[in-house]
Amino acid sequence: MAISNYDFQPIFLTLQLAGVTVLVLLIIGIPISWWLAHTKNRFRPVFEAVVALPLVLPPTVLGFYLLILLGPDGWIGKPVESLSGSSLSFSFTGLVIASSFYSLPFVVQPLYTTFEAIGKDPLEAAWTLGASKWDTFWTVASPMALRGYITAIVLGFAHTLGEFGVVLMVGGSIPGKTKVLSIEIYDRVETLDYSHAHSLSAGLLLFSFFVLLSVYSINRRLPIRVS
């Protein structure tokens, strides 16, 4: 049915965006968290503050600066556009970049706290047993940080699902391209289509609840605790 097609598109787009964003965030968030947890750099508080900024900034402020940055005349937007020929703003790629900024603290914070709690002691033990730093990261630090990883993935995913302000600023609402769930809900409400708004909202609410519930249950059962 045409109507249900139209209905599901924002949902798939949202899941896709959240998935890709979490992947990007893991790739850049793990090194950042690791560095923050182990650096002795005296400017560490500055970096911590920068990473945490998206937590406190209104999404519109973040979105506004990202729009300027990613726009056709922006520091990022201009070179990308001249290379690829397409604009970053109002595109899916642009959305991924924006969401990554927006959800960064939700991935970095849990990882950073876990890495810090694990500390250097088990790593030193592994080094003296002949494991290189890379080896130690995968065979000691990461298994010990399993809870942190799960929390980071879920929070990053769930938080991206619900973003609105940043998307609106950077992505607009192009169906199938940048029109995500929260925007769709907003549009429905604006057109007084409450029944659709209802089903989408309730769906998002339940989905988010069950994702969080399953994570917290899994975390409780994980045998590994930092001791």
Add this chain to the structure above:
Amino acid sequence: MNHLSTKIKIDLENFTLNAELDIPIHGFMVMFGRSGSGKTTFLRCLSGLERAPYGYLKIGNEIWQDESQGIFIPASERQVGYVFQDSRLFPHLNVEGNLRYGFKRRVLKNGERFFSQVIDIMDLNFLLNRYPNKLSGGEKKRVAVARAVLASPRLLLMDEPLVGLDSKLKNKILPYFQRMQSELNIPVFYVTHSLNESLQLANTMLLMDKGEIVVTGSIEDVFLSPDLGLHLGQALVGSVLDTTVARQDEEFQLTILKFKEQTLYVPRRNVALGSKLRIHIRAEDVTLAIAPIQSQTSVLNVLPAWVVTTRTSSKDNCKVEVELDIGSPLLAAITRKSLSQLNIKSGQKVYAHIKAIRMAHEYD
């Protein structure tokens, strides 16, 4: 050829660690000193976990650090084992996983035979499937030692591995350490501030004080040395003797020890006949007599001895320390007045009255 030569200088919070060492490495080399004297940092420098800005370290003919040439081999590439104070077992691996962690990273010939040998020595057969959070304090220590040993180190570093355990448990674990060392013949640097552990384990002793290694030598020599008194208190200076349990006297509840041709009596200890027992006789617990007055004293242990030398006490103006020969050196602290009244001379035969004999387990 097992020889260690090192020179380390590193600034710490309250003092500078400035340690120099050039010794053959074998047996238990106990680093003894107060807490905060730099012992742990020294071990960390040997292991490569800490990099001293001015450092040189050579083991056998391998150079592990030479800052003048910018050489620094990281911990993971040095063949050292490290037993930490807090065990640091990996919580996500069971005992076998912990044991195999270092083992499989440093592959050996006859690996599996070595693996089961170490498990036997440390008595871990029934613990292999357990996770660290289900181990008792003593079991954790044994696993930690076995894990370090299984990484086939040329040098084992143990940093106060028994700290925090009560002395009963300590005395149960120490024999494991001794068996491990003697059966596998791995040289061990053992850091402690416990006299008990030092006396039970040490072959060589290194005294550390305010970041410097002040005395090095056999445990017997170090306890005889006036430097021991200077750095750790006069009360400890004396003789360390390795005796053999000869007989148990049930009637008087005594244990009779043989030392060379001499016999010593100590309060009854539950030890096997023929086993070795190391005793400590403090200089202050030894008095001298010119004639054999055994029948007129309550002191049980009276030994004939020959005077070797006398030296003035480092602390007490009125006292002198007399070094005697009873087959091994024995130290007696007497007053200068007695020395002159008895007219004690080198080479003279005297009788040493030993008021107290201490065994390792009597110390903390």
